[in-house]
Amino acid sequence: MNEFIEQFLVEGRELVAQGSDDLLALEENPGDKERRDSAFRAFHTLKGAAGIVDFEAMAQTLHAGEDVLSAVRSGAVVMTAAVTDLCLDCLDQVTTWLDQMQATGEVPGDAQARADQIARQFRLVSEAARPVGAASFSEATEEVGAEPQRGAPPPAALAVLEEQVTLLRNTAPAGLRGRRSSAVRVAASVLRGIDRSSEAADFERLAGATAPPEPLAETLAETLARLVEELSPPGPAQTASPGATPAETSVRVDVHRIDALVKLAGELTVAKNALGHCARLIRDDTDPRRLAAELKAQHLQLERLVADLQQSVVALRVLPLQTAFQRFPRLVREMAGALAKPARLMIEGATTEADKTIVAAISEPLLHVIRNSLDHGLETAEERTALGKPAIATIRLRAMRQGEHIVIEVEDDGRGIDLARVRSVAAARGVASAAAIAAMSEAEATDLIFAPGFSTAASVSDLSGRGVGMDVVRTTVERLGGRVFVSSRPGLGTLIRFNLPFAVMMTRVMIVEAGGQMFGLPLEAVVETVRVPRAAIAAVGAARALVLRDRTLPVIDLGKSLGVEPATGGAEATIVVVSAMGQLGGLEVDRLGERLDVMLAAPEGLLTGVPCIDGTTLMGDGRVLIVLDIRELLE
Numbered sequence: 257m258n259e260f261i262e263q264f265l266v267e268g269r270e271l272v273a274q275g276s277d278d279l280l281a282l283e284e285n286p287g288d289k290e291r292r293d294s295a296f297r298a299f300h301t302l303k304g305a306a307g308i309v310d311f312e313a314m315a316q317t318l319h320a321g322e323d324v325l326s327a328v329r330s331g332a333v334v335m336t337a338a339v340t341d342l343c344l345d346c347l348d349q350v351t352t353w354l355d356q357m358q359a360t361g362e363v364p365g366d367a368q369a370r371a372d373q374i375a376r377q378f379r380l381v382s383e384a385a386r387p388v389g390a391a392s393f394s395e396a397t398e399e400v401g402a403e404p405q406r407g408a409p410p411p412a413a414l415a416v417l418e419e420q421v422t423l424l425r426n427t428a429p430a431g432l433r434g435r436r437s438s439a440v441r442v443a444a445s446v447l448r449g450i451d452r453s454s455e456a457a458d459f460e461r462l463a464g465a466t467a468p469p470e471p472l473a474e475t476l477a478e479t480l481a482r483l484v485e486e487l488s489p490p491g492p493a494q495t496a497s498p499g500a501t502p503a504e505t506s507v508r509v510d511v512h513r514i515d516a517l518v519k520l521a522g523e524l525t526v527a528k529n530a531l532g533h534c535a536r537l538i539r540d541d542t543d544p545r546r547l548a549a550e551l552k553a554q555h556l557q558l559e560r561l562v563a564d565l566q567q568s569v570v571a572l573r574v575l576p577l578q579t580a581f582q583r584f585p586r587l588v589r590e591m592a593g594a595l596a597k598p599a600r601l602m603i604e605g606a607t608t609e610a611d612k613t614i615v616a617a618i619s620e621p622l623l624h625v626i627r628n629s630l631d632h633g634l635e636t637a638e639e640r641t642a643l644g645k646p647a648i649a650t651i652r653l654r655a656m657r658q659g660e661h662i663v664i665e666v667e668d669d670g671r672g673i674d675l676a677r678v679r680s681v682a683a684a685r686g687v688a689s690a691a692a693i694a695a696m697s698e699a700e701a702t703d704l705i706f707a708p709g710f711s712t713a714a715s716v717s718d719l720s721g722r723g724v725g726m727d728v729v730r731t732t733v734e735r736l737g738g739r740v741f742v743s744s745r746p747g748l749g750t751l752i753r754f755n756l757p758f759a760v761m762m763t764r765v766m767i768v769e770a771g772g773q774m775f776g777l778p779l780e781a782v783v784e785t786v787r788v789p790r791a792a793i794a795a796v797g798a799a800r801a802l803v804l805r806d807r808t809l810p811v812i813d814l815g816k817s818l819g820v821e822p823a824t825g826g827a828e829a830t831i832v833v834v835s836a837m838g839q840l841g842g843l844e845v846d847r848l849g850e851r852l853d854v855m856l857a858a859p860e861g862l863l864t865g866v867p868c869i870d871g872t873t874l875m876g877d878g879r880v881l882i883v884l885d886i887r888e889l890l891e
Contacts, residue, residue, distance in 0.1 A: 261361060264309050268354050271305070272347045273582045274298045279347075280585045283340050284600070292335075295343070296325040302350065313367035314353055320375040321346045338381045344586060346374055383407065407451050417446055417480050424473035436469045443476055455479055509572055517568050523561055530554045566855070570759040575615045577655045577664070578606035583619070584626055584653060591630045598637050598647060599630060604654035610662045611759045617736055618664065618754070621729040625666045625752050626651060628726065633670035633750050643747070645669065660758050667751040673744040675701050682710065702742050706730045734836060734887060737763070737780055763856045763871075765883055767849030768832060771815030774849065776883035778870065783833040783840065785848060790829045793844075802831065802842055809833065811842040812889065818868070836887040843889075856883060 275298030282291045303318035321343055327333035349370060356364045420439040440463045447456035459479070463472055531554060537547050581603055588601040610618075629651050637647040652667045675698060682704045683690045693701070704710060708727040729752075730740050738756035757780075765776035786804065793802050793811050800811040811831065831842040856871035863869055863882070870885040 261309060261357060264305055265354055265358055267305060268302060268350065271298045271302045272351055272354070273579075275302070275347050276344060276586060277582060279340050279343050280589060282335060283337070283589075286335050292325070292329060296322065296329060299325055299343075309363060311353070311363045311367075313364075313371035314350060317346055317349065317371040317374045320378040324378050324381070336381075342374075342377055342381050346378075349374060379407065417443060417476065417483070420446075421473050421477045421480060424469040424476065427469065432469070436463075436472070439469070439476075440472065447479075450483075452479075452483075513568065513571050517565075517572075520561060520565050520568060524565070527554065527558050527561055530557070566853075570611065573612045573759070574609040575612045576607050576609055577615060577618075577662075580615050580619045580622065581606050581653060581655075584622065587623070588626065588630065588651060591627065595630060596636065597630060597634050597649065599634060599649040599651060601626075602650060602652045604652065605656050608655040608657055608662065610655075610756070614662065614736060614756055614758075617732060618756070621732045621754065622653070622664070622666065624726065624729050626653070629666060629668040629670065629750070633668045633672070635671055657758070662754075662756045662758055664754040664756065665751060667749060669749040672746040672748055672750055673702060673705070673742075674746075678702070678704050682707065685710065702744060705742070706740070731887075737778065763873075763883065764851060764853050765873075765881075766832070766851050767881065768814070768843070768845040769847040769849060770813075770818065770845045771820030772846075773815075773818075773820050774875070774879070774881060775814070775818075776852075776854070776873070776881050777832060777834065777843070778883065778886060779851060781834045781836060781886040783835050786831050786833065787828045788831060790827060793829060804833070804842070807840070809840050809842045810890075811844055814843045814845050817889070834886050834890070836890050839890060841890045854881070854883070 275295055278291045278295035278298060282288055282295060285291070299318050299322040303315050303322055306312075306314040306318060324333060324339060324343070328335050328339070333339065353364055353367060420443040423435050423439040426435060440460065444456040444460050447453070447459065459472075459475065462475060534547070534550055534554060537550060585601050585603070588599055592599040634649045634651075635643065635645070640649065641647050650669050652665070654667075655662065655664045657663075679693050679696070679701055682688060682701075683693050687693070687704060687707045687710060693704075696704075706726045706729070710726070733740050733754050733756065736756055738754055741753040741755065742750070743753075744750040764779040766779050766782055768775055768777060788802060788804075793800050800813075802809050802811045829844050830846070830848060831844055832848070833840060833842050835841075852875075854873035856873055858871055859866060859869050860872075863872065868885050868888045870883045873881050873883065875881050
């Protein structure tokens, strides 16, 4: 892929995001001149960029959208919902083309037909949105130097043509000649009336004086099909999914962060030279105490520089959460319309930065949570009015940095979680026994919504009911090293909070030994370590369990489960209590080791695809340390 295409893809995605955000804001506040001008500039700049890489079809499509937005600015076209929909569909198609270019490195060669269809759609929608008494769209675009485009058929004209097809297909002998003559005259008149004079003349020539009605009906039906296509909205397969996330292959880096790395490189060079000085001291048989003091000082200096380097490298990977958040205003708009539940999305803290891995992976969990808020949490406008609530519901999506963690919250002002129904459905689906569910606290009952396959929906729809939502949320967030928390107030709403690490490259691990081998356990999954009498571990069928502070924990012999020698015997067992997906478990190990900050690398070579492995890192003595995936291990 050449550098012009790479730059075009980066800037193109940014402009699509800007244009989409402006269009949705403009729909909320049609009088916002700044947003209107910004949306126009996004289309205009995208069109120019498409021209630079010789993508003529994209340029044509964006030119049509630019013409409509120009007419909106001049007042010749009203910014209706249909105009907004088509502008967003146009940007969806641009995203699809950008994805194709990302995959192939080349401009798509089959884009012209789609470009023509979108241009026709813009023409039709803009004519329908023209205010009474305003200049026609053609006149308005001519005023700003745009090329006039053909008019599209109004729905009423198509209905009349359809009636004539039906009339011609009626071959009953009685009145046949009169029906034929009337249908031909009416159809030709309608075609001329919608600026299709050539089709009208061709149809009249074909009709002649003696042509039978059947071929005339088929010819007119074909003409009608072509006209209907001009009215057809873009197909769903051609548009980008609101939850789709393009592969992130590049990030923009603040020049100050690069300067910081350059400075660190210089300091590391000084530290390297200092180590050379220490080597000379050793060669010259320097006093051991002086040598030890020198080595300690250089070690502290090197430790500081490595820590700064790690932070600087992590800073290069960060992106604003706006990258993930920007698709949700449109999702809420479309789902609220489909569910007939008026709702607005308020976004706070979108400039909060997080590791690009977090930003890319958090979209799917947020999609499920926002979808659940709309489908299950919010009342209809009538219900809200009866309860004294505003008819338009509010969903708040906010993010904030708290130390080395990122907090993301989704809060709605809906009906809250119906815990009685949650308990009833959980019992009916066998999530737990009825007695156990009845004995659960409110927090434990709320946690049932994360059970695999759990759903309170009465029926399966395109939006919910399959029970594959909230369990995916918890699984994904925990894979990122985070936690999910839920709080709900009946009649007031629900808040779901994600607590995520700022960076996923750096991981703090506890080293343990099992069967003569060293393994790393992610420290955030470790609850505590205990030594218990081996007799306290009881056999439960083929498994083992331990009662610790009145709670029964499954116990896994780490060495045996990983295929190495089992833990050594003895009067006491060393247990590491770990947590994953809200469940506690105990890992029996031979020995506990130190705690380290490590840069985790994905498994490679023979370790690729091996279960229970989260990644690998190098220890100080050069050995490879395997860091375990606690969730998979407990499963």
